[in-house]
Amino acid sequence: MKKKLIGLALICVIFALAASPAFAAPKTYRIGVMAPITGTNAEYGKGFQIAMKMAADEINAKGEIKLELIIKDSKGDPKESADIARQFADDPSIMAILGDFTSSCCMAAAPIVDEAGIVLLSPTASNPDYASMSKYAFSIMGRQDGEAPFFATYLLKKYAGAKNVGLIWVNSDWGKSAHDNLVIQAKKEGLNIVADVNYLPDEKDFSSAIAKLRREKPDHIVIMDQGLVPNIINQIAQAGWTDVRITTLGPGTSEQILNLSKKNAEGLLLTTPFFIDADNKPAKAWADRFAQIAGFFPTVHPACAYDTVYLIAAAIRNSGDKVTRESIRENLQNLKGFVGLTGPIQFNPAGDIFRKYLIVAVENGKFVRKTDYEYAK
Amino acid sequence: MDYYLSQIINGICQGSIYALMAIGYSVVVGVVGLVTFTHGEVIMLGAFAAYYTFELLGNNLVIGVLASFLASAFVGIFIFKVCYERFFNAPRHISLICTIGTSMLLRNLAQIIFGPNNKPMLEVVPNRFYGQGVVGFTLVQLIVIATVISLSFLLFIFFNRTRWGIMLRAVSQDKTAAAMMGINVRLTALLGNSIGCGLGGVAGMLLAIYYQTLVATMGGSAGMKAFSSSVLGGLTNIPSAAVGGLCLGLVENLGITISSASFRDMFAFVFLLLVLIVKPEGFGRKTGVRP
The missing domain is CATH 3.40.50.2300 (Response regulator)
Known part of the structure; x- marks a missing residue:
């Protein structure tokens, strides 16, 4: 009887530990990515792909949250971007969308994310009209x-x-x-x-x-x-x-x-807005790691792409226990004190930022x- | 005036490349008897064959022409086997769909094998300019025009002075009659298709040299221009297709001169429409049934 009681107590302890946050596996969040992997802007699309994966791997290694990137090729074509945005928006497991590269592609996708209520965070769109198209549209490139x-x-x-x-x-x-x-x-x-x-x-x-x-x-x-x-x-x-x-x-x-x-x-x-030279040590170390994987040195564009993944991760963390598409938008818009690879980032009410050059x-x-x-x- | 002259020279040069693409296209359509949508990819593969030849063996134009011709001619054999050989007596749309599928296959394979990025084709021809102020030819323009003229001349000799050339013309005009004369129609069509594709390949090399860059997706617009030029010439009439290509190049460049480069394709296709309305058979004199 004593043995049985001890066994029962042990099982209870194991269950209790498993249920505690310290032992819980980090929750996985699926993030859609659209980038011109092929076509005239393929260099930039490939840069997006590599930089975003680097950031996601680093965040996942820390273990607090887990990000799964679903990357799709928009070919630099606004029609494709609109289709991909629709696919991501219709999939309830996708929490936010990163991309696209050109303003045209982002502007084609903006009405779709606006209707679906999902964040579209572009690393590089700089048309001043883009971010104001929807409260869900964001960009960190700086504006034209x-x-x-x-x-x-x-x-x-x-x-x-x-x-x-x-x-x-x-x-x-x-x-x-x-x-x-x-x-x-x-x-x-x-x-x-x-x-x-x-x-x-x-x-x-x-x-x-x-x-x-x-x-x-x-x-x-x-x-x-x-x-x-x-x-x-x-x-x-x-x-x-x-x-x-x-x-x-x-x-x-x-x-x-x-x-x-x-x-x-x-x-x-x-x-x-951003230049990697020997004086900028953290950026240089990052650029070297990027070049090892990509085979070419990064421009400002993949650096911005890298920052967008950290921005989404910060917005997810700030959402607390209940992470929704809407909570990510709110926390992204109100994010304060974020310093990324490309410098401090704080969104203005329209959803974009001004940079120095x-x-x-x-x-x-x-x-x-x-x-x-x-x-x- | 100088300015307009320089734009005409630009137009002639661009038109010559269109002409070579259109000549290849018309040879293919003539002997196979079916419209093809793989020509753009054949042009792209010719450019890549020349690129790798220049990388391996240095910038020798003659070797480049041979390599791009042969590579594209081999691709032509593949296309013939896949898209045409089994479907000569089948409804036309079957081979047509087949060429569209093969074109997608070749383009995507090229993207996987050669990578999606632009590649440089620099210093194959040095940047030299002959002329005064804005008016004059660049060395690369002269080489493009000279290559197109020499290949057209060789093709003329081949078609009019050799047995195989006469057989090709016979197949192009009437396959049943040619077969009754003892011509092996399949083999002749295969040869014709390969020659047409080979010429497309050389045009691809010239495009890459002229624009100093090449990419796996370059075939799309090139194939469309080859098709348009060939339609202007009446689809199967080779000299008229060349004239069609030249006119298209000239019209595009003169259109840009008076308006904006954004309207290039508008000028090309409005010109095509106007010609087809006024002269539905194209520039060619042949008024028979189109293939």
Whole structure:
């Protein structure tokens, strides 16, 4: 009888321990990810995939919560993004969505997440109209009405001393917003926009557009795009046009520019909110780990993607015991004191943030930081 | 005026690449007797064959042309075996769907094998410019046009001066009559399909050299332009297809000159529609039944 009682007591103790939080397995949360794994922006999509997985693995290793990323390829196509957003929204086990890369893709998905009541946190969408489309739409890239004016005032006028500027830009939601914001500021600064050409996102041949720009003899040209920037730089070099300084708004410190344009990209000027160099030790260590897995060095885009996973994890943690799609939205919007790899992040009421920018140049086949964050003062 | 001249030169160069793609396309449609949707992928594979040849053996254009021609011609054999050989007497839509499926298969395989990223095709031809100010040719434009003209000339000789060429023309015109004359229609169609695909492959190499980059998804728009140029030429008429390609390149570039590069495809397809309304048989003189 005594033995039986001891046995019963032991079983009770085991059950009690198993039920206590210390022994409970961490709860798994499924997060949908949409990124352009293939297509023109594949470099960025692959960067998203790797950086987000790195962040999820680190969070899972700590054991407090567990994140499972469901990654789908949107091909950089807004139609695909809308379809994927619908699939994620219809699956009740998906708690939030991360992505997409371009503003166009995010803006196609925004009405769907708004209706379904699920967070869409984009690492990179920078069209100022995107985040205000829905209270569920968020972005941490900074807005084009912040970067484009900085580009006009500080890169073109103050740093490069431009007078006559030619613009070539992708006719997309992002491109239009970058272009319009740049033009407004350039006019305020007294810059003379001598040529202004645009093209559709899947364009291959820029020879006519380049001839149009060249006729007006600008001293600087601004390429506003991401994946096609190397193609345009190469076709400018191919046309034998050497007496112009090339600048670009949009691609960040993309490794593709160095790989695809090689010496044609020498002297290129661009802006980025985040730059990885030897002085920035935690970012450098992260970039080295990223490069080991990816085989190429990260730009600001995968760094932002890495931060989005930590942001979602923080919002889940702050939700307490009852984690819902709505609680994640509330806690993301009200998150305070978050410092990510790319700096402090606190959302404004619209759901996006303003950032500070650096000027970077290509010198001897490498990106070199030319100014610090104080340059804009 | 200089500016318009330079845009015409750009248009001729782009049109020459379209012309070569369209010539290949018309040869395929002529001998097989069916429209194909794999031509874009054949063009892409030719570009990749040239890319890896340049990587391994250095930037030799002649070897590049041979490699891209042969690689795409082999892919042409595969396409023929999968899409056409068994379906000559079946309803047309079967091979048509088959070419669409094969095109997806080839594109996705290419993405897996070659990776989804753009690859650089730099310095195959040095950046040289011959001319004054905006007007002039770049070296790469001259090479593109010269390659297209020489290949078209070789194809002309092949079709008009060799036994195989005459057999191909016979099969293209009437398969039953050709068979009655003792021509092996299947083998001749296989050869014709491979030659057409090979020419597409060289066009792919030229596209990659001209735009200095290549990617597994480049075939989609290229195939569409080849198809449009070929339709302009009456689908099976080879010289007219070449003229169709040239016109398309010129119309696109002149359209961009007067408006925006965003309207490139609009100009191309409005031109195609107008030509088809005025002259439904295309530029070719042949008014017989389309395949």
